Amino acid sequence: MPGVRILEAKPVGKGRRVAVVASRWNRPVVDGLLSGALKTLKRRGVKDADITLVRVPGAFEIPAAARRLASSGRFQALVAVGCVLEGETPHFALVTEACARGMAALAAEGRLGVGYGVLSCHTARQAAARSSPRGTNRGVEAAEAALEMAALLPLLDRR
Numbered sequence: 001m002p003g004v005r006i007l008e009a010k011p012v013g014k015g016r017r018v019a020v021v022a023s024r025w026n027r028p029v030v031d032g033l034l035s036g037a038l039k040t041l042k043r044r045g046v047k048d049a050d051i052t053l054v055r056v057p058g059a060f061e062i063p064a065a066a067r068r069l070a071s072s073g074r075f076q077a078l079v080a081v082g083c084v085l086e087g088e089t090p091h092f093a094l095v096t097e098a099c100a101r102g103m104a105a106l107a108a109e110g111r112l113g114v115g116y117g118v119l120s121c122h123t124a125r126q127a128a129a130r131s132s133p134r135g136t137n138r139g140v141e142a143a144e145a146a147l148e149m150a151a152l153l154p155l156l157d158r159r
Contacts, residue, residue, distance in 0.1 A: 009151035011144045014045035016076045018052070018146065019069040023082035025058035029124075032131030033081035033117050033139030040143035041079070059084045059118050060095050063102025070111050077113040077150040078106075079142045083131070086122045096120040110156075113149030117142030 018041055022034045034053075041051060052075070056065050059082040066078055080103055086092040099118050107114035117138040121127040130138050 007152065007155045009148050009155060011044055011147035012151050013041055013077075013147050016046055016147065016150055017050045017074055018046050018077045018079065018143075019066070019075045020051060020053045020079045020081070021056060021062050021065045021069070022053065022080075023056050023058045023062060023118075026083035026085060026127065029083040029119065029127040029131045030081055032128075032133065033083070033119070033137065033142075036131070036133065036137035036139035037079050037081055037115075037117060037143040038139075040140045041147070044143070044147055046147075058082070058095070059099040062099050062118065063106065066103060066114075067106055070106055070109070070114075075112055077115070077146040079115040079139075079146045080118055081139050081142060082118040083127050084118070084120050085124060085127060092120075107149075110153055113146045113151070113153060115142030115144070115146030115149070 022030055054065050056062055062080050062082055066080055084092055084096045103116050119127050119130050129135055
């Protein structure tokens, strides 16, 4: 693409402070997501001392904690992990939508890189497949996305 200016970043963690918000509900699944996210942050160069982990009751509470952490100005990236499993009532859809909207609004503010690793699954089997260390782990993907956006956002302000 001759003449096209391309802005792109790599998921670099060195020198970054990262907040991780993880729900306690569906803990075995969330712990898998959390493990994947933390390993990825460390592999990308984030020091243990630069990671703050905040546990919240469930996915509904993730955006409130994430917004408070983002507004503190202490972090360049934020990773959210959680899991909502479909039950017998519409509660699943309400919680999933509230969490996704809250995190999307935070990401759109562009104050820090945000990675969204909150699962919305019909079955526990689906959730396990998406939080496994051997397969696709959405915690890994969320950490990568948060670091990449943390590197990209400052580039967008340059002339």
